[in-house]
Amino acid sequence: MKIDLFVSRRKALKISQCKLCHGICTQATLSKFENQNRVPSLAILSKLCVRLGMTVDDLYQEGAATVSELHTVLDTIERDLMTENYPDAIKRLNTLQLNDIDAIPDKMQFCYLRGLGNALINQQPDKILFDFSQILNDLDERHQTIFTQLAFLGSGVMSARRQEIKQATFYFEKVNQYIKTHQDALKTNDDKGFLRMLTLIFFTAEFYASQGNYRLSNHLIDAGVHLCSEKRVTYYLPRLKFQATQNALAQQKDPALIQRLISETLAFARINQNQVIEVKVAALNCAFKKLREDYSSLA
Incomplete structure (x- = not known):
């Protein structure tokens, strides 16, 4: 426990021991905690921490300094992966260590992010699967949280990139079934839940498109776009729309529709500052224009 963090926080706020412990505990109890490492009851410690604007978890958290700072880093990494900013995501992941994280939900988020990040940059399978196995076999061994589905998803992404289609299909079928049964059951105030559902939807739509199942892929894209619109979140809209454009082009849809999607x-x-998609769209637009020119010359 980082008692020095507690003491430095109290002194920075210029709060005396007498004032801090008023109505909570005796000054002797607080003094023994600060000077002799004698930890009071959790109820007392929690109240003292609240009065200093911190949490008990902050005193246990190593590495990322505080729980709130850790959450900020993890959430930033998650957004980086959503917007295909993989270099920054990996760089931030490398500043964290699993053993420095105490809370189980934070551990699961870290394992999911590191596993998916490594899958997206084609790292070795054992490195990727180690993180997902931590979720599936330990942290969420009863498979009750969305992190289990994200671990399945990451395993599917890895398998698909290695052209192990049978294994990838196994994982994505699990994820697709979860999407069917849970997308309407999200809590209205669970912003992270919506974004993680969008992660499941996008990568599953991408996989089925790669297998030529455009009907299912388009259905998932429509569900994702609807969720973005309903919850006013835009991180995934560029990628969902780009996949819809690719699908329309592969299906030789009406040129006017393709141009609108582009x-x-x-x-x-541009709104989401997703430069990766901007570059992909430029290349796709050139290919589309050439295709139209070829059709015109044949007419």
Whole structure:
């Protein structure tokens, strides 16, 4: 326990021991905690921490300094992965260590992010699966949280990139079933839950498109776009719209529809500052224009 953090916080706020412990405990109890490492009851310690604007977890948290700082880093990494900013995501992940994280939900978030991040940059399978196995076999061994589904998803992404289609299909079928049964059951105030559901939806739509199942892929894309609109979150809109454009092009849809999708994708990419999608759209637009020219010359 980082008692020195507690003491430095109290002194920084210029709060005396007498004032801090008033109505909570005796000054002797507080003094023994600060000077002799004699920890009071959790109820007392929690009240003292609240009065200093911190939590008991802050005193146990190593590495990232405080729980709130850790949450900020993890959430930033998650957004980086959503917007395909993989270099920054990996760089931030490398500043963290699993053993420095205490809370189980934070451990699961870290394992999911590191596993998926490594899958997306084609790291070795054993390195990727180690993180997912921590979730599936230990942290969420009863498979009750969305992190189990995210671990399945990451395993599917890894398998698909290694052209292990049978294994990838196994994982994505699990995820797709979860999406069907849970997308309407999200809590209205669970912003992270919505974003993680969008992660499941996007990568599953991408996989099924790669297998030529455009009907299912488009259905998932529509569900994702609807969720983005309903909850007013835009991180995934550029990627969802880009996948819809690719699907339309592969299905040789009406050129006017394809052009509209290209324009929408580019607009959302600029709004969300997703430069990766902007580059992809530019290349796709060139290919689309060439295709139209080829059709015109044959007419």
